[in-house]
Amino acid sequence: xxxxxxxxxxxxxxxxxxxxxxxxxxxxxxxxxxxxxxxxxxxxxxxxxxxxxxxxxxxxxxxxxxxxxxxxxxxxxxxxxxxxxxxxxxxxxxxxxxxxxxxxxxxxxxxxxxxxxxxxxxxxxxxxxxxxxxxxxxxxxxxxxxxxxxxxxxxxxxxxxxxxxxxxxxxxxxxxxxxxxxxxxxxxxxxxxxxxxxxxxxxxxxxxxxxxxxxxxxxxxxxxxxxxxxxxxxxxxxxxxxxxxxxxxxxxxxxxxxxxxxxxxxxxxxxxxxxxxxxxxxxxx
DNA sequence: AGCTACTCCTGGTAGC
DNA sequence: TGCTACCAGGAGTAGC
Numbered sequence: 001x002x003x004x005x006x007x008x009x010x011x012x013x014x015x016x017x018x019x020x021x022x023x024x025x026x027x028x029x030x031x032x033x034x035x036x037x038x039x040x041x042x043x044x045x046x047x048x049x050x051x052x053x054x055x056x057x058x059x060x061x062x063x064x065x066x067x068x069x070x071x072x073x074x075x076x077x078x079x080x081x082x083x084x085x086x087x088x089x090x091x092x093x094x095x096x097x098x099x100x101x102x103x104x105x106x107x108x109x110x111x112x113x114x115x116x117x118x119x120x121x122x123x124x125x126x127x128x129x130x131x132x133x134x135x136x137x138x139x140x141x142x143x144x145x146x147x148x149x150x151x152x153x154x155x156x157x158x159x160x161x162x163x164x165x166x167x168x169x170x171x172x173x174x175x176x177x178x179x180x181x182x183x184x185x186x187x188x189x190x191x192x193x194x195x196x197x198x199x200x201x202x203x204x205x206x207x208x209x210x211x212x213x214x215x216x217x218x219x220x221x222x223x224x225x226x227x228x229x230x231x232x233x234x235x236x237x238x239x240x241x242x243x244x245x246x247x248x249x250x251x252x253x254x255x256x257x258x259x260x261x262x263x264x265x266x267x268x269x270x271x272x273x274x275x276x277x278x279x280x281x282x283x284x285x
Numbered sequence: 286a287g288c289t290a291c292t293c294c295t296g297g298t299a300g301c
Numbered sequence: 302t303g304c305t306a307c308c309a310g311g312a313g314t315a316g317c
Binding site: 032080081082097114115116117118155156157158263264 | 287288289290293
């Protein structure tokens with residue numbers, strides 16, 4: 001699924017194609033993609049505006065808009081499961097799943113494509129009107145080892161759902177939580193307030209190094225759906241240690257990778273590298 | 286506070 | 302072959 005590294009890859013690829021472009025027209029193929037904003041309100045918001053800046057916050061993609069040099073709201077996109085963003089020639093085949101199209105003043109078209117329709121592309125006055133409360137950026141200055149120690153201590157939650165919670169930390173999803181926990185040798189059912197300081201520091205380093213390595217590889221692809229915006233598969237899926245590797249040997253110790261379900265989410269781990277918590281609500285592993 | 290269940294969606298796949 | 306049933310899952314919401 002698109003998580004921080006995939007979203008960052010998208011932003012880097014579409015930014016040079018969008019910044020400075022004026023939006024000449026807009027078409028909406030699936031109204032719910034607009035997240036409650038009416039079609040007329042969306043069109044009023046974007047048509048005639050210029051894209052001033054393309055940036056990322058957590059898994060959100062933001063297009064700052066301006067008119068006559070002044071700020072004029074923004075579009076906040078979220079790819080959710082299967083969303084993609086492309087800037088293409090207008091006469092190219094749009095495919096069956098285009099939810100929003102923006103005609104650009106260079107003759108090309110921006111397309112928000114989303115097979116499963118979970119993605120969002122919302123016009124708002126300010127991005128904060130769309131974001132939920134978001135935790136710090138895992139690759140930003142605010143996310144320090146000390147911050148994570150304190151954050152884990154003040155919560156009493158299992159690590160897996162806590163790290164998936166965007167209000168705690170913004171940008172991790174199912175894949176990179178599993179990968180980071182394995183790298184930090186921490187069991188996903190461990191309670192956050194029982195993680196010792198040194199283990200918390202390992203987790204901090206693991207989150208940053210996992211995300212940085214994934215960005216370097218332009219994210220991960222594994223189904224036909226998950227591609228970089230250029231249509232090329234990302235490369236990080238070849239580095240997965242646990243995600244999707246259940247039944248296969250751990251690359252570190254050889255034990256068979258297991259898959260459990262935590263909060264309705266498939267969760268992959270090595271029970272030797274990531275020892276079970278001593279006393280917790282989780283099943284004995 | 287934190288957990289579970291449910292919802293939104295559809296292509297892919299397993300089972301028959 | 303062709304049908305049906307179920308699955309994946311980010312995030313929001315409701316209920317306990």
